[in-house]
Amino acid sequence: MLSFEVLKQDGQTSARICLMKTAHGVIETPSFVPVATLGSVRSLDSCDLEALGVQCALANTYHLHLKPGDELIRRLGGLHRFMGFSRPLFSDSGGFQAFSYGLGREHNIGKIGCIFPQERADDESARDKKENKKESKRENLTRISDEGIAFKSMYDGAWHFFDAERSMRIQSNLGSDIIMAFDECTSPLSDYDYTRRAMQRTHDWAGLSLRYHDQNQALYGIVQGGWFEDLRRESTEFIASLPFEGIAIGGSLGNCKADMHQVLDWVVPGLDERPRHLLGIGEIDDIFEGVQRGMDTFDCVSPTRIARRGNLYIHPLSGGSVSNKFRINIKSKIYEEDSRPADPLCRCPTCQSYSRAYLRHLYVARELSYFRLASIHNLHFMMRLMEEIRESINKGSFFDLKKRWLEPS
């Protein structure tokens, strides 16, 4: 289902260029995977994605199961046909949403602040207002047992139940190319004992996922273990020992960016050559750190989500830096008469046609066209960044590139 080849290994770091071949085409890695929560990368359509050179996308099992239903998607020929996207699709297992609507809510984390993964797929799941309203209730909407996860639908309050078999069946109905084993994601506030129990459940479910998954789909195992070194190492060893076609790193990645790098340093040495996916991470400095540590693919809602909130990426040569998160915020009054494009160095369709002043006007006026134009810009930016990263690995200059982006003189 998935053929995988390491084309080039960086000399100084664990960064690598790989080629993943699926029935729906190839992915050159390192690659950024936009999130199409409900079968649509918010505010864009599949033609936009293909025009932007997006190689692949990730859809959410939890959301599509509830709306419009995975059985419906199966009857309509699968998710590729349903959403008119001909390129490789990933799907997640639904386990992250169990965290996000369960412990994540209870602990008031998982989305904002310093907790990773802070901008995961579920952020796309509802309109911001509704979400904030619900969030303030802090109701844990999930009940987790060794058998699986019962959860209350965020749409209509009905109770549903996921287990490994169910997650595999839903992902089979979607027909995604790369699927994830069913897992439990823990919170950074979960203690050692809880994190250990959750990891053991994840390991049990890994075996069940391997048993029940559709053999036409490439199944990735998920390493859990929170921010505990021995658990992460144990989970890595166990998951890597199973015949998964790839390995994803999930769950709580600590309390700050340095913690996330630490987790990668615990996990990656225990992995073999198989493809590696970092779940829910997509900020620019994190991409560099992940690539350096050998990660191949990254999914995150961040580029399109921050776009909708007015944040547009800018290249270091246009003033982007770690301190401004490589962003301008277009709602600022300083852009009111700025006739330059969002990023003067950018060649995306938005920057080819529209000024900061116009984008700001659309944003302030809440014109719907703003959301798409801004999302196009940010996704184009990510695509070009990944291209630059691949080129630099190819030329043996990844470290230089990283330095130019993260520590400019």
Add this chain to the structure above:
Amino acid sequence: MLSFEVLKQDGQTSARICLMKTAHGVIETPSFVPVATLGSVRSLDSCDLEALGVQCALANTYHLHLKPGDELIRRLGGLHRFMGFSRPLFSDSGGFQAFSYGLGREHNIGKIGCIFPQERADDESARDKKENKKESKRENLTRISDEGIAFKSMYDGAWHFFDAERSMRIQSNLGSDIIMAFDECTSPLSDYDYTRRAMQRTHDWAGLSLRYHDQNQALYGIVQGGWFEDLRRESTEFIASLPFEGIAIGGSLGNCKADMHQVLDWVVPGLDERPRHLLGIGEIDDIFEGVQRGMDTFDCVSPTRIARRGNLYIHPLSGGSVSNKFRINIKSKIYEEDSRPADPLCRCPTCQSYSRAYLRHLYVARELSYFRLASIHNLHFMMRLMEEIRESINKGSFFDLKKRWLEPS
């Protein structure tokens, strides 16, 4: 500024094919003019418009004056450059919004029900919810005198004042190709005396508009007079006697579609060859009736507005008819598993890639991409309809085409 040529006059009716040449290119008429209220046809960008073959668009003086400000747009090079649209632009005079936020609110009309123009530009002005909320207050936000119109901004409640000179200056700042004389639009509930006084004001303002307008812009006079035959005939005679480059028919067009046709029958015989614009009308049967009576251009928010509410146009051969208003409503459960495109005969980008089932899913999930895909479909439909109409006039078969659309056997 505007060269105008009648290329073909229908033998049986007043329908005609004309060519309008402006500094920003040509318009072949009969033509439908989408409304770009705030410098954006809602949910679309200017590249979308050009790709759809949209020949021209109409922007709103009232809205752009308030947001982002016409002076700002002038400093940024005018509206064409600001919105990245290289084709001809119309602007209105601001008079209609004075009606819409004044008498229209007070009389609870102007938008819904049987009153024309029911889907005018101002409908685009704010998000639906806000609008509905405000509407329920029914506060008259305008004060009209012979000098002009004072109005309270719908955005921040500040008071502003428009008169003919001001309207001309704002439209000059926008730099639109075709501009409208300042006018007062009345409600169908306005009595004879009020309608007469408003018409006289409109006539005074017509003279002032001619005096103050930017000579680089083509100025249209506006015929008012409500639903009173003698007033409409008097207004036609007066406006047609002035050196306008074109004539627009505005204001209350009665209480039902037959009334609107009646108004046109009073007005058109009094007009000479100059271009004729029907303000705020864009339903499919109205387009046919207007073309038959010699109208050249039509602006309306309807195609994109109804799209946002789930209504997608279908051709008569796909089941469209006067009784279903040539629409399906995509939110209906019957489309849940319908793998056909919105209109199986349509070749628009939306219908080339997506099914009714997918559009319904996006609509139900309130995914932002829905709004654009639906708007693309409906605008494409209007562009093809106008093309069919022009072809039929060319071949001398306009009446047959109208019959095939409006009275199928």
